[in-house]
Amino acid sequence: MRLTTSKAMRDADSKAIHVLGIPSTLLMTNAAGHIAAAAMGLINGKKSAVIFCGCGNNGGDGVAAASYLLRRGVEVRCFLVGDRTKMTEDCAEMERRLTELGGRLEDFSADEARKALSGAGVVIDAMFGIGLNADLKGKALKAVELINSADVPVVAADIASGVEADSGRILKAAVKADVTVTFSLAKTGHFVEPGCTCCGQLRIADIGIPAEVVAETETDVIAVMYDELSLPARSPLSHKGDYGKLLVVGGSVGYTGAPVLCARAAARSGAGLVSLGVPQTIYEIAASHLLEPMPFPLQDGAGGLLSSKAAVQIRDKLQSCDACVIGCGLGRSDELSKLVRGLLCESGRRFVIDADGLYALGDDPAVIKAADIPPILTPHEGEFVRLGGALSGDRVSDARKFADERNCILVLKGHHTICAFPGEEVYIIPFGNAGMAKGGSGDLLAGIIGGLVVQLPVKQAVVTACAIHALAGDSCAKELGEYSMLPSDILDEIPEITKEIIFNSRKEWSK
Numbered sequence: 100m101r102l103t104t105s106k107a108m109r110d111a112d113s114k115a116i117h118v119l120g121i122p123s124t125l126l127m128t129n130a131a132g133h134i135a136a137a138a139m140g141l142i143n144g145k146k147s148a149v150i151f152c153g154c155g156n157n158g159g160d161g162v163a164a165a166s167y168l169l170r171r172g173v174e175v176r177c178f179l180v181g182d183r184t185k186m187t188e189d190c191a192e193m194e195r196r197l198t199e200l201g202g203r204l205e206d207f208s209a210d211e212a213r214k215a216l217s218g219a220g221v222v223i224d225a226m227f228g229i230g231l232n233a234d235l236k237g238k239a240l241k242a243v244e245l246i247n248s249a250d251v252p253v254v255a256a257d258i259a260s261g262v263e264a265d266s267g268r269i270l271k272a273a274v275k276a277d278v279t280v281t282f283s284l285a286k287t288g289h290f291v292e293p294g295c296t297c298c299g300q301l302r303i304a305d306i307g308i309p310a311e312v313v314a315e316t317e318t319d320v321i322a323v324m325y326d327e328l329s330l331p332a333r334s335p336l337s338h339k340g341d342y343g344k345l346l347v348v349g350g351s352v353g354y355t356g357a358p359v360l361c362a363r364a365a366a367r368s369g370a371g372l373v374s375l376g377v378p379q380t381i382y383e384i385a386a387s388h389l390l391e392p393m394p395f396p397l398q399d400g401a402g403g404l405l406s407s408k409a410a411v412q413i414r415d416k417l418q419s420c421d422a423c424v425i426g427c428g429l430g431r432s433d434e435l436s437k438l439v440r441g442l443l444c445e446s447g448r449r450f451v452i453d454a455d456g457l458y459a460l461g462d463d464p465a466v467i468k469a470a471d472i473p474p475i476l477t478p479h480e481g482e483f484v485r486l487g488g489a490l491s492g493d494r495v496s497d498a499r500k501f502a503d504e505r506n507c508i509l510v511l512k513g514h515h516t517i518c519a520f521p522g523e524e525v526y527i528i529p530f531g532n533a534g535m536a537k538g539g540s541g542d543l544l545a546g547i548i549g550g551l552v553v554q555l556p557v558k559q560a561v562v563t564a565c566a567i568h569a570l571a572g573d574s575c576a577k578e579l580g581e582y583s584m585l586p587s588d589i590l591d592e593i594p595e596i597t598k599e600i601i602f603n604s605r606k607e608w609s610k
Contacts, residue, residue, distance in 0.1 A: 100322045102527075103284040105229040105264045107316035111283065115308045123189050126306050127156065130282055131163030131193075133304035134223060134256050137278050138168065141252040142220040147174040149212070149219045149251070151242050151260075152190075152204065153226040154181035159190035160256045161225025162204055166197050176215040180207045180226050180242045207238050209245065216249040224274045225256040229264035229286055234271035243272045255279040258288055259297040266493035267291030275299075282306045283313045290322045290527045291494050292514040319524045320495055328566050328600040330369075331555075342371030343553025346420040347392070347546065348413055349427035349454075350377035352403025355384045357428030357454065357542045360586055362392035364546030365424065367593045368564065370553050374420065376413060378405050404430040407438050414446060422449040424549035426456020427542040435459055443470045449552055450474040453545035454482075462487035467505040473521060475552070475561060477510040477545055499525050508561060510548070512541065516565050526562045530569035534581030535589070543586050544568045547593070563600075570596045 103111075115121045138148055150165050152158035158181065165177045177197065179186075183206070186194070194204045205211065216222065224246060226239055235243060243261055246253060253276045258264050261273025264286040277299040281289065288294040289301050334341075345365050349358035355377075362375040373392040377385045378399035386394040397413065400406035417423060425442070429435060439459035443450055449472045452460065457478050460466050464487060467474065478486060488501045494517055502509040502519035511517040514533075518526040547568050551560035571592035575584040 100285060100324050100327070101317035102287050102290070102320045102322055103316040103318055105286065107318065108229060108283065108286070111308055111312050111316045114312050119309065119312070121307060124192055126308065127159050127189050127193065128163050129306040130160045130256070130304065131167055133280050133302070133306070134160060134164040134225070134254060135167035135171075137254045137280050137302065138164065138221045138223055139171065139173075141254060141277060142173070143252060145174070145218055145220050146172065147176075147219050148221045148223060149215045150175065150177045150223040151180050151207075151212075151226050151246065152177060153228075154179065154183065154186040154190060155228070155230065156187050156189055157225050157228030157230070157256055159187060159193045160228075161223055162190060162193040162197055164223055164225070164256070165202055166193070166200055169197070169200050169202050175202055176219075177202060177204050178207045178212055178242070179204050180238050207242060209241050212242065212245050216245060216251060219249070219251045222246055222249065222251050222253045223256065224253055224260050224276060226260040228257040229288075231260065231270060232263060235261050236271065240272055243274050246274050252277045253299075255299070257281050258286060259294070262288045262294035262297050264288040266495070267294030268492045269293050269297070273297045278302060280304050283308050284316060285322060287320050287495055287527075290515055290529050291517070295515055295529070320527070321524055322527045322529050323562055323566055325570075325600075328563055329559075330563065330597060330601045332601060339371035342369055343422070344372040344420045345370045345374070345549045345553045346413070346416055346423045347373065347375045347427070347549065348397070348405075348423060348425045349429045350381050350385060351405070351428055351430035352378075352380055354428030354430065355381045356539060359385055359388045360539050360542040360590065361424055361427040361546035361549070362389060362394075364543040364590055364593070365550035366391045367590060368547045368550030368567070369597070370550040373550070374416060376409075376416065378403055400434065402430070402432075404432055404435060405438065407434045410438050410441060413442060417446050417448050420448065421553040422451065422549055424451040424453065424545050426453040426459070427545055429455035429459075431455050431458050436461065440466055443474060445471070447471045449557070451477065451545055451549045451552065453477045453541060457482045457486060460486060464505045467507050470507070473507050475508040475510065475548060475557075477512060477541065477548070479512045479541070483511060495525050495527070508557065510544075510561065510565060512544070516569065518562050518565055520558060523558070528562070528565045528569050530566060531572050532576045532581055534576045534584045535569075535572040537586060539586030540572070540589065543589055567593060567596050567600075
């Protein structure tokens with residue numbers, strides 16, 4: 100699902116109103132109807148609603164929603180959190196209509212709002228919408244604090260107040276909504292952390308802007324929906340050589356599980372042949388945990404780490420492989436840094452680099468740009484910074500910039516993982532949970548990516564792998580709970596996830 104920006108959405112509104120002649124008040128009342136319907140669906144206990152409105156058109160949506168609710172017999176308290184002299188014409192018109200129905204738009208009072216919230220059945224947040232780009236302060240900040248402290252379900256109009264629509268940043272504080280009703284298209288802030296955690300259930304409402312106008316606002320930022328995932332069905336006339344050959348290199352004394360998890364995940368993801376190279380010292384341990392992947396020993400040195408002399412063995416093995424995953428449990432040393440950098444620049448293969456493999460790259464962009472084929476890097480935020488990435492609070496822009504400057508594919512892990520391709524789209528994976536924050540989860544992801552990269556076009560492989568990993572994690576959380584689930588449990592869920600998406604051919608992928 101392609102997302103849009105706040106400016107593009109405002110331009111679409113303007114075109115619909117000023118070029119196509121659609122009354123702005125009609126768009127506003129349509130939006131209000133969707134907001135009111137969501138509120139009626141959440142209302143609990145007393146049939147009453149408290150609505151917090153700004154002085155802009157988002158506030159007008161809230162005031163119009165108050166009229167809808169009044170007509171349905173809901174007791175309404177509507178507060179203006181802003182300067183009445185700065186109200187837009189449409190917001191003022193909605194206040195006039197509310198007044199005609201016997202309602203009232205009250206100036207915000209913290210004491211009155213607190214009293215109203217204590218007996219409310221639902222809250223509507225219509226203070227700012229997608230136009231906010233500065234930290235909350237004063238009455239608005241107080242209103243957010245009151246809403247979040249009340250034990251009342253919340254509907255947000257367009258986006259939770261305090262979330263920056265184009266980045267997902269929290270601007271000082273933000274409303275925590277149970278349902279967000281956004282209009283025409285979703286925005287980046289609905290899907291990117293931390294703002295996505297304030298969204299609740301997202302509903303996209305058609306308010307009457309023509310589809311062709313809405314389509315003009317789509318960007319190259321894409322939230323990956325479940326029904327957009329696809330894996331090709333396998334031909335009955337095929338053999339293991341048709342599904343790729345992957346080499347996994349990793350492991351060290353004390354870190355024997357990481358490469359094993361990685362190799363097993365690659366095999367579970369359908370790779371035809373998976374080979375695992377580990378230091379001689381831990382070879383027997385790794386081999387005892389594997390049936391399908393094929394382990395082999397590599398020359399090791401001090402401390403049970405790979406020796407630089409293993410490079411010859413690895414290059415030789417790579418001649419018969421399509422790609423390589425390196426870094427899981429690898430360990431850290433100057434010798435290993437030289438090994439990883441040398442392989443990246445001289446092997447002529449696609450590399451998936453994770454964990455200690457990322458550490459080996461350092462923070463010099465030239466090291467990554469020197470790769471024969473753009474590598475796939477899978478850092479969490481701490482590793483991202485160590486690689487020289489900058490975190491501005493706008494994760495999509497930060498990921499895009501890093502991928503473009505280093506000519507690499509970046510998988511920036513997090514609550515909603517981001518996949519950035521140099522000069523191309525950025526994909527957001529809106530799945531996953533906190534139960535996946537355990538050692539070994541990243542090794543699984545690297546293995547799934549590697550397993551699919553040897554079978555599919557790279558963009559499809561990376562995005563689909565990240566989605567499968569997150570969906571398998573969500574399945575585990577549902578069955579086992581976030582505290583008790585383990586990475587090995589996620590591994591066991593991969594077959595069910597792939598079965599569900601394998602015949603979904605709606606999404607077309609390019610190389």
